[in-house]
Amino acid sequence: MSKTLLDKVWEAHTVRKLPNGATQLLIGTHLIHEVTSPQAFGMLRDLGLKVLYPQRTFATVDHIVPTDEREEPFSDPLADEMIKALRANCDEFNIKFFDLPTGAQGIVHIVGPEQGITQPGTTIACGDSHTSTHGAFGAIAFGIGTSQVRDVLATQTMALHKPKVRRVNVDGKLAPGVYAKDVILHIIRKLGVNGGIGYAYEYGGSTFDNFTQEERMTVCNMSIEGGARVGYVNPDDTTFDYLKGRPYAPKAEEWDAAVARWRSFASDPDATYDDVVNFRAEDIGPTITWGINPGQAIFIDENVPTPAELPEKDRATAEEALVHMNLAPGKPIKGTKVDVAFLGSCTNGRLSDLTEVARFVKGRKVKDGVKAIVVPGSQGVSQIAEKMGLAEIFRDAGFEWRGAGCSMCLGMNPDKLVGHQLCASSSNRNFKGRQGSPTGRTVLMSPIMVAAAALTGEITDAREVFDIK
Amino acid sequence: MALEKITQVTGRGVYVPGEDIDTDRIIPARFMKCITFDGLGEFAFYDERKAADGSLKPHPLNEERYVGAKFLLSGSNFGCGSSREHAPQALYRYGFRAVIAESFAEIFFGNSITLGMPCAVMAHDDIQALAGLIESDPAILITLDLLEGKVTAADMDFPATLPPHAKEALVQGKWDAIADLLESVDEIKNVAGNLAYFKAA
Numbered sequence: 193m194s195k196t197l198l199d200k201v202w203e204a205h206t207v208r209k210l211p212n213g214a215t216q217l218l219i220g221t222h223l224i225h226e227v228t229s230p231q232a233f234g235m236l237r238d239l240g241l242k243v244l245y246p247q248r249t250f251a252t253v254d255h256i257v258p259t260d261e262r263e264e265p266f267s268d269p270l271a272d273e274m275i276k277a278l279r280a281n282c283d284e285f286n287i288k289f290f291d292l293p294t295g296a297q298g299i300v301h302i303v304g305p306e307q308g309i310t311q312p313g314t315t316i317a318c319g320d321s322h323t324s325t326h327g328a329f330g331a332i333a334f335g336i337g338t339s340q341v342r343d344v345l346a347t348q349t350m351a352l353h354k355p356k357v358r359r360v361n362v363d364g365k366l367a368p369g370v371y372a373k374d375v376i377l378h379i380i381r382k383l384g385v386n387g388g389i390g391y392a393y394e395y396g397g398s399t400f401d402n403f404t405q406e407e408r409m410t411v412c413n414m415s416i417e418g419g420a421r422v423g424y425v426n427p428d429d430t431t432f433d434y435l436k437g438r439p440y441a442p443k444a445e446e447w448d449a450a451v452a453r454w455r456s457f458a459s460d461p462d463a464t465y466d467d468v469v470n471f472r473a474e475d476i477g478p479t480i481t482w483g484i485n486p487g488q489a490i491f492i493d494e495n496v497p498t499p500a501e502l503p504e505k506d507r508a509t510a511e512e513a514l515v516h517m518n519l520a521p522g523k524p525i526k527g528t529k530v531d532v533a534f535l536g537s538c539t540n541g542r543l544s545d546l547t548e549v550a551r552f553v554k555g556r557k558v559k560d561g562v563k564a565i566v567v568p569g570s571q572g573v574s575q576i577a578e579k580m581g582l583a584e585i586f587r588d589a590g591f592e593w594r595g596a597g598c599s600m601c602l603g604m605n606p607d608k609l610v611g612h613q614l615c616a617s618s619s620n621r622n623f624k625g626r627q628g629s630p631t632g633r634t635v636l637m638s639p640i641m642v643a644a645a646a647l648t649g650e651i652t653d654a655r656e657v658f659d660i661k
Numbered sequence: 662m663a664l665e666k667i668t669q670v671t672g673r674g675v676y677v678p679g680e681d682i683d684t685d686r687i688i689p690a691r692f693m694k695c696i697t698f699d700g701l702g703e704f705a706f707y708d709e710r711k712a713a714d715g716s717l718k719p720h721p722l723n724e725e726r727y728v729g730a731k732f733l734l735s736g737s738n739f740g741c742g743s744s745r746e747h748a749p750q751a752l753y754r755y756g757f758r759a760v761i762a763e764s765f766a767e768i769f770f771g772n773s774i775t776l777g778m779p780c781a782v783m784a785h786d787d788i789q790a791l792a793g794l795i796e797s798d799p800a801i802l803i804t805l806d807l808l809e810g811k812v813t814a815a816d817m818d819f820p821a822t823l824p825p826h827a828k829e830a831l832v833q834g835k836w837d838a839i840a841d842l843l844e845s846v847d848e849i850k851n852v853a854g855n856l857a858y859f860k861a862a
């Protein structure tokens with residue numbers, strides 16, 4: 193008894209050691225979407241293979257769907273071809289597809305948890321790097337490439353090397369106006385965008401114990417931005433309460449046994465880790481990015497760094513970032529003009545994100561000249577938000593209320609930045625060109641900070657705008 | 662499925678400097694609207710190479726003298742960001758057969774090996790030295806020898822390594838795991854049968 197959750201899940205899912213030393217690992221749950229699966233189905237056909245366990249793969253469509261005009265055929269013929277290809281593949285191979293007309297479509301990392309498909313003690317794979325999100329349930333969840341999507345379809349397994357485990361503790365209570373998004377941006381800032389290579393991050397400590405399930409998802413989601421392919425939180429009552437009653441969760445008669453089993457996967461109290469790092473919640477402030485990778489982040493009241501003050505290895509990228517972002521080193525980032533405000537994505541497009549922001553924007557107005565859009569992460573989120581009156585609050589404030597999808601998180605649908613526009617974004621990547629314009633600029637931040645930017649037209653401290661103390 | 666045993670790669674090189682070169686830069690998302698990988702080669706580094714009006718920007722891949730390079734050299738954390746296999750596919754289809762960098766992001770690394778495109782790690786100073794050789798003579802031939810763990814160019818040698826599992830996979834012609842995975846269907850069914858959530862489905 194001194195195993196981590198990763199050890200236990202790995203053991204339970206190991207098929208065998210492969211000749212090259214990798215583990216052949218059973219993937220319990222496979223999630224697919226339209227961008228990274230069609231080529232995999234093509235490879236399957238070329239090899240004359242079938243899907244081994246069609247009932248363990250679930251599909252949705254998210255990256256390419258338009259969020260305003262959703263009538264088919266889509267105006268973009270390539271997007272239309274992609275949704276049709278996914279439909280045809282799911283039909284042919286008998287795979288459950290949360291398609292647009294089902295009312296359950298959405299971003300794959302929001303749909304899995306929402307449907308109760310994402311469960312503790314399981315292995316999950318998806319051809320998308322933010323699959324780490326599902327680790328919030330105590331699952332081991334990997335982002336994979338298309339050839340591995342093929343492997344999982346054909347064999348329900350893939351070849352993997354067991355990662356090391358770094359325990360990332362955050363203890364204490366976050367100050368008012370500081371959110372889960374700030375926690376993960378801070379962790380990435382401190383440990384580096386490649387600090388997690390070779391590791392799974394196990395997040396723990398009292399801050400995580402007290403987090404809601406959705407807050408845990410926000411943190412696990414961005415593990416990959418810190419280089420860690422896998423991030424997870426040990427499952428507890430918060431996890432089980434979230435899952436209870438969801439469509440794919442175990443039913444009444446199986447529930448107690450499932451909970452007991454799930455609980456047993458949590459890391460043992462005396463588990464040993466390859467590395468341990470500790471943070472204190474009270475040291476974390478509202479964090480935003482100033483550069484072109486998620487580790488280039490500062491607190492809202494800090495100045496944009498000057499390259500000379502950074503470690504030598506970070507200077508070249510910092511120079512490049514300052515040019516791209518058109519920011520002045522050594523000056524506050526506060527007050528920078530914002531053109532677009534985007535609230536959505538698999539990081540922060542959940543109901544709790546929208547509820548929290550709506551509380552503050554109610555009765556206020558988006559600044560003239562700012563394009564502000566709210567994109568619920570799934571049709572499920574959207575339906576509840578509409579019932580709760582959140583959509584109306586946003587619309588009244590001057591936000592566009594859109595249909596569910598990835599939207600402006602990346603430029604694969606009509607929602608794109610134009611030219612040099614600067615976007616205050618609740619998404620997870622600020623890479624050059626990420627939001628659809630090669631010269632567009634992305635500033636990552638928490639949803640509440642996006643709202644503050646939308647209302648004031650500039651990067652600003654939400655605590656001041658909303659009088660959060 | 663017999664695959665080629667990849668023990669050596671020989672060809673010319675091009676150096677694309679930079680740290681944390683992410684997959685959005687290697688292949689911008691809008692070019693992923695495709696249902697096969699076939700046409701991706703021409704879009705490698707597209708936004709770095711071309712301005713919005715289609716004019717060419719200064720970029721090593723736009724320089725005539727580097728056309729036909731098989732080796733791509735870069736800095737650390739190469740290929741970070743998304744899991745898109747479109748990124749190594751685009752590089753491979755562009756004509757690259759090996760990537761050399763100070764370090765690689767994990768998913769990109771795995772995706773590349775599965776294509777049979779070695780990603781070798783070299784020290785910062787060695788990459789600079791090699792880049793210098795290429796700069797002064799773009800026609801120079803570079804050889805990556807996986808078995809010896811080195812790169813040679815002109816009369817210089819540099820240590821160049823891959824993790825043992827990746828090296829083995831390439832040199833034994835087992836870089837695409839599918840054949841091995843398919844061998845154990847009975848064991849797969851056994852393991853799946855022991856998992857409650859699998860049975861329930």
Ligand code: SF4
Nearest residue numbers: 322537538598601602
């Ligand atoms: S919301 Fe963004 S990060 Fe998440 S799956 Fe969609 S494109 Fe990827």
